[in-house]
């Protein structure tokens with residue numbers, strides 16, 4: 030707030046500019062104090078800030094309970110996905126717009142063993158990020174991609190396009206089968222805009238549809254709506270073909286605490302309580318990154334390091350100079366590709382034409398079978414072969430310099 034008052038001139042100019050913007054969030058020019066030095070490719074890591082919760086369902090033999098544990102994990106990610114920046118800085122910030130090919134790679138090491146993260150900007154127009162998160166011990170894997178479509182109606186409203194697929198190996202020994210969960214993404218809007226202290230509230234509902242025959246539906250609301258509390262969430266788990274048969278229900282706040290009960294909400298009591306999740310009190314596992322000098326030149330923190338440093342110092346001239354270098358280099362690359370009729374090779378992902386999970390569950394989940402490819406640049410899927418090649422690659426100093434020059438304008 031102090032920031033906002035000090036910047037009230039630029040803030041009201043910003044408010045005026047968003048009232049007439051075109052829906053492309055990357056085109057918004059925000060005042061300095063609202064700029065984040067974090068790129069959107071980093072946001073994929075929010076899906077697994079608690080690897081033990083991410084993998085918990087793999088150890089459960091009952092499919093309905095697995096669906097409940099998957100729902101619990103999904104809800105446990107919301108606080109980090111949508112509230113961590115405003116908690117850290119006092120308000121939501123505007124992330125850096127990733128360039129095509131930007132990477133964010135890391136891993137977690139904790140009770141769940143090793144869990145690896147691959148995040149890649151797979152499309153520039155429209156901007157889309159794809160990710161794959163894998164736990165070695167359990168084989169649990171999450172892959173997905175997302176783009177955003179924004180509109181303005183008294184505030185910024187954001188629809189997420191894309192989906193995620195969670196795969197859990199179930200069964201024992203050699204007879205393990207892959208259970209799939211198709212996850213849709215919530216819409217959101219920005220609150221607190223006029224006060225200069227923006228933060229995210231979630232809207233509407235999303236689903237998790239499983240190949241096991243169970244599904245979950247999650248409803249989001251905020252202050253002055255159903256419960257009157259901000260960040261309210263209610264959810265149910267049911268057999269996909271009978272939404273009325275509620276096996277579990279969840280109620281609470283995704284930033285604070287939520288309770289999971291067996292059966293429908295009208296029967297909730299101490300004796301039906303299954304577990305309480307304390308979103309605020311559950312510590313997260315730290316994502317480990319390679320030191321900058323060991324990172325690939327297209328890795329987010331390394332590629333944006335000069336911009337990030339300048340943002341931290343509020344040195345807007347340098348921010349603009351360094352950003353422009355990258356943007357210019359990228360424009361040149363795209364022009365070259367168009368002229369030469371070739372496309373940028375994604376390092377870890379491929380654009381698929383169809384997908385087993387979508388064919389199986391897309392209809393029930395309301396996800397288009399082509400994965401909304403027109404709005405996300407493709408139906409993006411992890412490509413293990415490409416990944417193995419990428420991970421084996423060793424760049425020498427010359428190659429690094431070449432990439433930095435050609436792709437980042439350094």
Ligand SMILES: CC(C)CCC[C@@H](C)[C@H]1CC[C@H]2[C@@H]3CC=C4C[C@@H](O)CC[C@]4(C)[C@H]3CC[C@]12C
Pocket residue numbers: 054059063069072073075110111121122123124175177185187189219227229
């Ligand atoms: C701060 C205001 C004024 C500027 C606008 C910032 C916009 C671009 C920010 C604010 C909140 C952000 C969203 C917050 C969380 C997520 C979940 C993540 O899994 C994908 C990106 C996504 C969906 C972000 C997209 C960009 C976003 C919509």
